[in-house]
Amino acid sequence: xxxxxxxxxxxxxxxxxxxxxxxxxxxxxxxxxxxxxxxxxxxxxxxxxxxxxxxxxxxxxxxxxxxxxxxxxxxxxxxxxxxxxxxxxxxxxxxxxxxxxxxxxxxxxxxxxxxxxxxxxxxxxxxxxxxxxxxxxxxxxxxxxxxxxxxxxxxxxxxxxxxxxxxxxxxxxxxxxxxxxxxxxxxxxxxxxxxxxxxxxxxxxxxxxxxxxxxxxxxxxxxxxxxxxxxxxxxxxxxxxxxxxxxxxxxxxxxxxxxxxxxxxxxxxxxxxxxxxxxxxxxxxxxxxxxxxxxxxxxxxxxxxxxxxxxxxxxxxxxxxxxxxxxxxxxxxxxxx
Amino acid sequence: xxxxxxxxxxxxxxxxxxxxxxxxxxxxxxxxxxxxxxxxxxxxxxxxxxxxxxxxxxxxxxxxxxxxxxxxxxxxxxxxxxxxxxxxxxxxxxxxxxxxxxxxxxxxxxxxxxxxxxxxxxxxxxxxxxxxxxxxxxxxxxxxxxxxxxxxxxxxxxxxxxxxxxxxxxxxxxxxxxxxxxxxxxxxxxxxxxxxxxxxxxxxxxxxxxxxxxxxxxxxxxxxxxxxxxxxxxxxxxxxxxxxxxxxxxxxxxxxxxxxxxxxxxxxxxxxxxxxxxxxxxxxxxxxxxxxxxxxx
Numbered sequence: 138x139x140x141x142x143x144x145x146x147x148x149x150x151x152x153x154x155x156x157x158x159x160x161x162x163x164x165x166x167x168x169x170x171x172x173x174x175x176x177x178x179x180x181x182x183x184x185x186x187x188x189x190x191x192x193x194x195x196x197x198x199x200x201x202x203x204x205x206x207x208x209x210x211x212x213x214x215x216x217x218x219x220x221x222x223x224x225x226x227x228x229x230x231x232x233x234x235x236x237x238x239x240x241x242x243x244x245x246x247x248x249x250x251x252x253x254x255x256x257x258x259x260x261x262x263x264x265x266x267x268x269x270x271x272x273x274x275x276x277x278x279x280x281x282x283x284x285x286x287x288x289x290x291x292x293x294x295x296x297x298x299x300x301x302x303x304x305x306x307x308x309x310x311x312x313x314x315x316x317x318x319x320x321x322x323x324x325x326x327x328x329x330x331x332x333x334x335x336x337x338x339x340x341x342x343x344x345x346x347x348x349x350x351x352x353x354x355x356x357x358x359x360x361x362x363x364x365x366x367x368x369x370x371x372x373x374x375x376x377x378x379x380x381x382x383x384x385x386x387x388x389x390x391x392x393x394x395x396x397x398x399x400x401x402x403x404x405x406x407x408x409x410x411x412x413x414x415x416x417x418x419x420x421x422x423x424x425x426x427x428x429x430x431x432x433x434x435x436x437x438x439x440x441x442x443x444x445x446x447x448x449x450x451x452x453x454x455x456x457x458x459x460x461x462x463x464x465x466x467x468x469x470x471x472x473x474x
Numbered sequence: 475x476x477x478x479x480x481x482x483x484x485x486x487x488x489x490x491x492x493x494x495x496x497x498x499x500x501x502x503x504x505x506x507x508x509x510x511x512x513x514x515x516x517x518x519x520x521x522x523x524x525x526x527x528x529x530x531x532x533x534x535x536x537x538x539x540x541x542x543x544x545x546x547x548x549x550x551x552x553x554x555x556x557x558x559x560x561x562x563x564x565x566x567x568x569x570x571x572x573x574x575x576x577x578x579x580x581x582x583x584x585x586x587x588x589x590x591x592x593x594x595x596x597x598x599x600x601x602x603x604x605x606x607x608x609x610x611x612x613x614x615x616x617x618x619x620x621x622x623x624x625x626x627x628x629x630x631x632x633x634x635x636x637x638x639x640x641x642x643x644x645x646x647x648x649x650x651x652x653x654x655x656x657x658x659x660x661x662x663x664x665x666x667x668x669x670x671x672x673x674x675x676x677x678x679x680x681x682x683x684x685x686x687x688x689x690x691x692x693x694x695x696x697x698x699x700x701x702x703x704x705x706x707x708x709x710x711x712x713x714x715x716x717x718x719x720x721x722x723x724x725x726x727x728x729x730x731x732x733x734x735x736x737x738x739x740x741x742x743x744x745x746x747x748x749x750x751x752x753x754x755x756x757x758x759x760x761x762x763x764x765x766x767x768x769x770x771x
Contacts, residue, residue, distance in 0.1 A: 170714060175730075178730075178731055179731070203714045203715060203716065203717060204714070204715050205712055205713045205714045205715070206713065206727075207713055215630065215712055217613065217614070218608050218612035218613050218614060218615070218618075218629065218630075219608075219611075219612045219613030219614075219615075219618055219622070219627075219629055219630060220629075220630040220712040221627070221630070337730045338730075341729075341730065365732045366732065
């Protein structure tokens with residue numbers, strides 16, 4: 138035997154040993170893949186075991202639910218490119234419309250489940266440093282020169298898109314004109330030093346990297362930060378007007394028909410609207426759509442004046458076209474910086 | 475990087491020769507100044523972050539540390555990372571030797587093009603390396619519909635992760651071998667052929683022993699990158715927990731979920747793998763230095 142072979146032998150043995158390691162864990166009877174947005178991780182960590190237990194009881198079938206999280210538009214892009222999601226649980230209607238246009242999701246997906254297929258809503262609020270040293274009370278405070286505002290990128294995240302629209306809606310109400318709104322939002326985004334790809338990235342920038350005076354994010358995320366990162370470091374501020382962010386869900390028809398999982402996928406999404414699912418949702422600081430459950434947890438959810446995209450801004454299609462399409466108002470504002 | 479294994483050893487002798495002569499000796503101030511600057515830089519930018527990883531990992535104690543590593547999703551990520559490395563490293567070993575052999579032993583048209591192509595994965599951003607696979611094998615890609623009809627998954631599954639890893643680690647072995655084999659020339663192989671050796675015999679008994687340390691060095695670098703790759707793998711992964719998350723992706727997920735101790739625990743395991751790689755690399759350099767000295771004598 139040559140010296141080379143002798144020297145390489147242990148290396149080759151090791152490599153051969155690694156080859157036999159199984160790459161994928163053993164699969165249960167049925168699996169679902171839930172592709173979701175960035176900050177719903179903790180919610181589905183609780184929803185999934187509850188539904189799996191219920192499905193075991195009622196359908197006598199062992200179910201495994203896999204999760205994938207990331208910026209919502211990025212996630213939708215992955216599903217469109219072939220990520221085999223049985224269900225998508227997003228935070229804004231346009232994302233699912235993208236899939237509907239490609240024939241992955243039924244065109245009338247919003248009619249498939251109650252409340253426009255949105256099991257919960259949340260709204261956009263502020264998180265400031267403890268004691269609110271900059272005295273931030275409302276949207277109008279955010280455009281002060283020199284203030285640093287942390288917002289996720291409206292191009293890649295629903296969270297950022299709602300922030301943009303909430304600011305637009307507030308200014309529209311105050312100034313009464315599109316020009317006034319545009320001027321206000323331009324000033325606001327001039328105060329944004331970092332645009333993170335997703336809601337959680339923005340949170341990390343604000344809480345871990347200590348950048349910025351105020352983080353604009355969803356209510357559930359702000360409350361979660363308060364609990365997880367330490368309630369003595371931040372304060373939650375509710376602005377005078379906010380936007381209602383409904384979180385829509387849909388079954389990905391093309392995938393469930395291929396995999397034969399339509400029954401499980403539909404039951405899974407229906408579970409979100411059941412009292413048990415709504416309770417879990419409320420515990421994670423999302424506002425449940427079931428009025429009884431919302432009332433039960435009313436102490437967690439201060440009354441906020443909100444508007445909707447459909448009610449005030451002419452619907453998502455119009456908003457997409459004017460604001461977020463390439464070369465739209467958002468692009469013009471950012472280029473101006 | 476090329477030929478580094480043989481060159482680095484013996485630098486100590488070289489430096490000692492410089493120091494022993496007054497004409498080539500630098501003033502003490504300059505010597506210590508340069509030393510201080512490089513050590514400070516090393517300490518702040520390399521050592522400190524490395525220590526931080528381990529300190530943060532153990533902040534909540536050994537129990538949390540081990541719990542984070544044996545947790546099913548973490549374990550799946552570790553296995554996937556090792557699998558991707560175990561497939562891509564041997565593939566690139568075979569490819570690297572073949573390419574280096576072809577380039578240094580034969581004359582043919584398009585040789586420079588081949589050399590340039592081998593370097594491509596170095597110059598292309600990892601994100602692009604991932605995207606090309608999505609564009610080729612994704613649902614709307616060239617082969618997407620065909621793959622879907624035959625119920626095969628490439629992107630957002632293990633094959634895609636292996637492909638992306640193979641792509642980004644493509645150049646390491648070939649790039650290490652080409653200068654080495656070029657420097658050695660064809661004399662010994664020609665002598666072997668004259669003495670009656672056949673192709674494979676020449677390869678096993680002449681070529682391979684001559685390049686073995688360079689080869690091992692290339693394999694080590696290749697393996698280090700295969701285990702640590704983030705960008706390309708992130709694009710093709712789909713981020714399904716317990717299935718398509720590699721260790722670097724799992725670290726990001728844990729960090730984003732405020733599980734800092736767990737994130738740093740997995741990161742420390744990655745860092746440990748890197749340190750082991752470094753130790754093996756140093757040993758290889760040492761052996762290579764010894765064998766090159768022997769051959770000079």
